[in-house]
Each structure stands twice: as structure tokens, then as C-alpha cells.
Amino acid sequence: MSQVNINTKAIPTEKSHVKTRRKIIKFFVEAFAVIATLGFFGIPFYFVIVNALKNRQESSLLNMDWPSAVHLIDNLKEVISARDGMIITAFFNSIMITGFSIILLIFLGAATGYVLQRRVSRLTPFFNFLILAGLIVPPAVVPTIWVLQEIGLFKTMPGIVLVEVALNLPFTILLYRGFMVTIPKSLDEAALMDGCGRFRLFFNIILPLLKPVSATVIVLTAVNIYNDFVNPLYFFPGAENATLQLTLYNFMSMYVTQWNLLFTNVLLISIPPLILFLIFNKQIVAGMTSGAVK
Amino acid sequence: MNAFSKRTYSYYFLLPAAIVYFVFFLLPTIMSIFFSMTWWTLTDWKFIGLENFKTFLTEPSLNIGFKNTLIYAIVTCTLKVVLGLLLGVFLSSKLRFSGFIRSMVFFPTLLSTIAVGIAFTMMMHPSQGIINVTLNAIGIIGPDWLGDTRIALLSVAFVDVWKGVGIATVIFIAGIMSIPQDYYEALMIDGGNAWHKFKSIILPLSRPAMNTVIILSFIGGLRTFDLVWAMTKGGPGFSTDLIASIIYKQYQAGFYGLSTAGNVILFVLVSALAFPLYGYLNRKEVDL
Numbered sequence: 001m002s003q004v005n006i007n008t009k010a011i012p013t014e015k016s017h018v019k020t021r022r023k024i025i026k027f028f029v030e031a032f033a034v035i036a037t038l039g040f041f042g043i044p045f046y047f048v049i050v051n052a053l054k055n056r057q058e059s060s061l062l063n064m065d066w067p068s069a070v071h072l073i074d075n076l077k078e079v080i081s082a083r084d085g086m087i088i089t090a091f092f093n094s095i096m097i098t099g100f101s102i103i104l105l106i107f108l109g110a111a112t113g114y115v116l117q118r119r120v121s122r123l124t125p126f127f128n129f130l131i132l133a134g135l136i137v138p139p140a141v142v143p144t145i146w147v148l149q150e151i152g153l154f155k156t157m158p159g160i161v162l163v164e165v166a167l168n169l170p171f172t173i174l175l176y177r178g179f180m181v182t183i184p185k186s187l188d189e190a191a192l193m194d195g196c197g198r199f200r201l202f203f204n205i206i207l208p209l210l211k212p213v214s215a216t217v218i219v220l221t222a223v224n225i226y227n228d229f230v231n232p233l234y235f236f237p238g239a240e241n242a243t244l245q246l247t248l249y250n251f252m253s254m255y256v257t258q259w260n261l262l263f264t265n266v267l268l269i270s271i272p273p274l275i276l277f278l279i280f281n282k283q284i285v286a287g288m289t290s291g292a293v294k
Numbered sequence: 295m296n297a298f299s300k301r302t303y304s305y306y307f308l309l310p311a312a313i314v315y316f317v318f319f320l321l322p323t324i325m326s327i328f329f330s331m332t333w334w335t336l337t338d339w340k341f342i343g344l345e346n347f348k349t350f351l352t353e354p355s356l357n358i359g360f361k362n363t364l365i366y367a368i369v370t371c372t373l374k375v376v377l378g379l380l381l382g383v384f385l386s387s388k389l390r391f392s393g394f395i396r397s398m399v400f401f402p403t404l405l406s407t408i409a410v411g412i413a414f415t416m417m418m419h420p421s422q423g424i425i426n427v428t429l430n431a432i433g434i435i436g437p438d439w440l441g442d443t444r445i446a447l448l449s450v451a452f453v454d455v456w457k458g459v460g461i462a463t464v465i466f467i468a469g470i471m472s473i474p475q476d477y478y479e480a481l482m483i484d485g486g487n488a489w490h491k492f493k494s495i496i497l498p499l500s501r502p503a504m505n506t507v508i509i510l511s512f513i514g515g516l517r518t519f520d521l522v523w524a525m526t527k528g529g530p531g532f533s534t535d536l537i538a539s540i541i542y543k544q545y546q547a548g549f550y551g552l553s554t555a556g557n558v559i560l561f562v563l564v565s566a567l568a569f570p571l572y573g574y575l576n577r578k579e580v581d582l
Binding site for chain 2: 063
């Protein structure tokens with residue numbers, strides 16, 4: 001796509017002419033890109049939004065026409081009150097699971113990434129293998145349920161949180177370890193020379209310096225855990241344990257034809273990731289550069 | 295130095311992470327090898343050897359999962375790499391709307407897979423869905439995207455790409471942006487054009503980014519469950535059943551041993567493909 005807008009084989013005598021031609025081509029390429037993006041990514045969003053505004057009859061047509069009257073408020077009321085306010089429980093559960101998991105992931109991941117980057121020993125290949133295994137090997141479902149049952153954490157909040165932490169740890173460690181490279185080791189030595197203990201060194205000096213990558217961890221794993229459907233389905237079942245992804249699911253089988261409510265539900269649960277995105281938008285590329293792509 | 299290192303960067307720091315990782319990931323994984331060879335009710339088990347594996351490999355409704363999983367992973371991975379690279383190159387050049395386009399491309403990765411799956415299921419409705427309505431308007435009779443056994447798997451894969459290409463794009467942008475500017479300047483002096491720029495600078499130097507994208511999307515594809523479950527539940531017939539959705543079906547039916555055997559098969563498959571791929575890509579990276 002980008003080949004078009006840079007034409008370096010310009011003939012010097014026609015410089016200004018070529019320049020305007022290039023500008024025009026560039027304009028068309030940009031316009032095309034914006035229109036293509038709007039069509040490809042925008043239309044599905046528009047489809048969901050417009051159907052969330054409709055009443056039941058109009059939404060059942062599944063088209064993209066603007067509704068004759070906006071029913072968003074009614075739809076919201078119905079979605080929130082459905083199944084005795086199940087979505088409120090689900091919001092609570094999802095946010096608790098996500099919040100606790102992230103706090104644990106930041107502390108455990110940062111501590112691990114810090115030590116693994118700083119201390120290279122004969123055990124290093126073994127640790128690398130464990131991290132790689134955690135990224136590659138899919139979790140064993142039923143045995144995990146069995147373990148959770150044996151220690152009494154099946155269908156509990158701590159249980160699902162610990163499973164999410166275990167499964168997201170390898171990626172988190174990878175990000176922290178990658179970022180640690182950018183913090184000079186002489187800083188540690190200076191701090192220790194000044195009489196700083198090793199715990200204080202980590203908590204008071206290193207951890208605050210890891211803020212940029214912590215932001216990346218927050219965005220990526222929060223979205224991951226918040227949107228997770230599979231793990232709550234297996235390890236956190238039951239109506240009182242509903243998470244937002246599962247409500248969406250129950251909702252669809254319950255109101256097979258009430259697409260307006262379903263799409264309102266979709267909109268409602270998409271708000272937290274949207275807020276996160278708006279806050280951390282710039283951090284995403286920066287974090288990727290420092291962590292995932294060495 | 296070694297004593298200093300031991301004292302300062304104590305392995306005790308790893309203990310909490312190690313415990314959580316061991317109990318909730320490693321232990322179940324190791325145990326799954328044993329339980330896959332049992333007839334299991336969670337409270338009671340009976341050792342039956344390789345019976346579960348035999349069932350899994352011979353039963354047509356179960357072993358179709360292999361073929362589907364491989365097709366799905368290869369299709370989604372290829373498309374994400376190609377589209378992600380094109381978008382990455384395009385969006386890392388100077389454009390007026392690159393911020394807007396980047397946000398649009400990235401946003402689907404933040405959405406719930408289930409929600410995306412449901413929305414696309416409706417848009418792919420054979421007669422009412424907006425995709426076919428649009429096609430009809432320009433005189434093409436669109437297929438039954440999710441109801442036709444020959445294309446249902448590809449339709450789901452397409453939605454996966456729609457949702458996931460944003461991550462690939464961001465990784466490529468990060469990779470391309472980290473290429474030092476002097477390379478481009480040197481090329482300009484030598485009179486290279488945009489194609490040379492792409493071929494001899496961007497392509498080889500964004501290799502680490504490309505490897506990350508390949509590995510992430512290939513493994514993701516092999517392990518997919520939620521999107522298939524939201525869109526087709528493995529149907530029509532078993533045409534979109536992936537190993538991960540078969541594992542869930544067997545779990546739901548109470549065949550815990552069989553389900554665990556499926557898990558073992560899945561992780562053998564993923565490991566057999568992903569570890570060598572990882573090694574191969576990393577070696578290539580060093581050569582450059």
C-alpha cells in the first residue's frame with residue numbers, strides 16, 4: 001500500500017509537477033485507507049451500536065437502519081434487571097477477579113522478572129524453559145479442577161484468581177524481564193552502597209522504575225482476564241459466580257430473538273476496556289517495544 | 295560478584311510466583327498424563343491404559359479436531375502475519391490519519407471474543423445478515439457463511455483475524471519503529487525506492503517482530519475455543535470442531551478421562567509444533 005506515496009525516481013526538471021502529483025496520490029491513498037478502515041472495522045461497531053438502540057421488532061431485522069425511536073434507556077433497564085440483576089453480580093465478579101489478578105501479577109511478575117534478568121546462573125536455562133512452556137502448553141482443564149477441589153478453592157474467587165495469575169505469569173515475567181535490561185545495574189549497586197536492603201531496593205527503587213511496563217501489563221492482562229470466557233466457564237461455574245462473558249452467553253440462549261438487549265449488553269460490558277484503552281493508548285506500543293519485541 | 299548476586303537477587307523472590315505456577319499450572323499438567331489413562335469421575339478413577347487415546351484417534355467426531363485445528367491455526371496465523379505487516383508498514387509511515395486508523399484496527403482486540411462472535415454470527419446470517427444483504431445488492435448471492443460445512447471453519451477464522459490483527463499490527467509497528475533511521479538514509483543515497491526499502495530494510499529488520507507475531511498467533515490458533523463456541527459450537531456437523539472445543543464437549547458430557555486425554559493430545563500437538571518453530575525462528579534471527 002505504501003509503495004505508491006514515495007516515488008523517488010523523480011525527474012529533476014519536472015520537480016514541482018511531480019511533487020503535486022505525489023501529493024494527490026498520497027491524498028487518495030490516505031482517503032482510501034480511512035474509508036477501508038471505516039468499512040472493515042467501523043461497520044461491525046456501528047451494527048452493534050445501532051441495534052442496541054432499537055426496540056425488539058426493529059432489531060430482529062438485523063439491519064443497519066437508524067431506529068425510528070431510540071430505546072437505549074429502556075434496553076439498559078431491561079438488561080440490568082434481567083435475571084434479578086445478574087449483570088451487577090457479574091460486573092462485581094469480573095472486576096474483582098481482574099483487579100486481584102493484576103495486583104498479584106504485578107508483584108509476582110516484577111519480582112521474578114527482576115531476579116531472572118539480574119542473576120544469570122546455571123538455573124537460567126531451566127527458568128527460561130518453564131516460562132516458554134507456560135506460554136506454549138495449553139492448561140490441563142479437568143486436572144486443574146481436581147487440584148482446586150482438593151485444596152477447597154473450586155468455584156471460589158481466590159481459586160479463579162490464582163488460576164488466572166498462574167496462566168498469565170509467563171507473559172508478564174517476559175515483559176518485566178525485557179524491561180529490566182533498560183535499568184542499569186549500577187543503580188542497584190549505588191543503592192546497596194548507601195545501605196539499602198535488598199527488599200527495599202526492590203520495593204522502593206526497582207518497582208517504581210518499572211511503571212511503564214506495569215502499565216502495559218495492566219492493559220494487556222486486564223483485558224485478557226476481563227474478557228476471559230474459558231477459565232471462568234471451567235473453574236468458576238454457577239449462577240452466583242457469573243462473570244460478564246458468561247452473562248452474555250446465558251443471555252443469548254435466554255432471549256433468542258431479543259437482539260436489542262443482547263447488543264445493549266455487549267455495549268455495557270465493552271465500556272471498561274474502552275476506558276482502559278483511552279487511558280493507556282500511548283503506552284501500548286511503547287510497552288510492546290520494550291517487552292515483547294526485544 | 296557471585297556472592298553479591300546471590301545475596302541481592304535471592305531466589306526467594308521467585309518463591310511466590312513459583313508456588314502459584316506450580317500448583318495451578320505445572321501440577322495439573324503433569325497429573326493430566328496419568329489421568330488421561332483412566333476412566334475418571336473426579337472422585338474415583340480406574341486405570342484403562344491407552345483406551346482414551348485410541349477412542350480419540352479413531353472416533354471420526356473426535357479426530358476431525360486435528361485437521362480443523364491445523365487448518366484454523368495456519369489460516370489465522372498466515373493472514374495475521376501478512377495483514378499485520380502491511381498495516382504495520384502503512385501505519386508507521388507519515389500519514390495524517392494513522393492515529394485514527396491504528397486505534398480502529400487495535401480496538402477489536404480489547405473486545406470480548408464472545409461478543410464479537412455473536413455480532414458476526416448475526417452479520418453472517420445467510421438471508422438477513424448484512425454481509426449477504428450487501429453482496430445481494432451488488433448482484434452476488436452470498437454463501438451460508440456458518441451453515442455450509444465447507445466454509446464455516448474459514449468464516450470463523452476470518453472473524454479471528456478481524457479481532458486479532460490489531461495485536462499483530464501493533465507488534466509490527468513497534469518493530470518497524472525501532473529500526474534506526476540511518477538505514478533509510480543510506481538507502482536513499484544509493485537511490486533505492488519504496489520497494490527496496492521494504493525488501494532490504496523493513497522485512498529483514500522487523501524479523502523479531504515477525505517471529506513474535508508468528509509464534510503468538512500460531513499458538514493462539516491451535517488453542518482457540520471461545521470464538522468457535524460463540525459462533526458455531528463446532529457445527530454444522532463437526533466441521534468447525536477444534537481440539538479445544540472437543541475437550542469441552544467431553545468434559546460437559548462427564549467423560550473426564552477422555553477430556554483429559556484430549557488435553558494431553560492438544561499439548562503434545564502444540565509442543566511438537568511450537569517448540570521447534572520457536573527454535574527455528576530464533577536461530578534465523580541470529581543469522582541476520
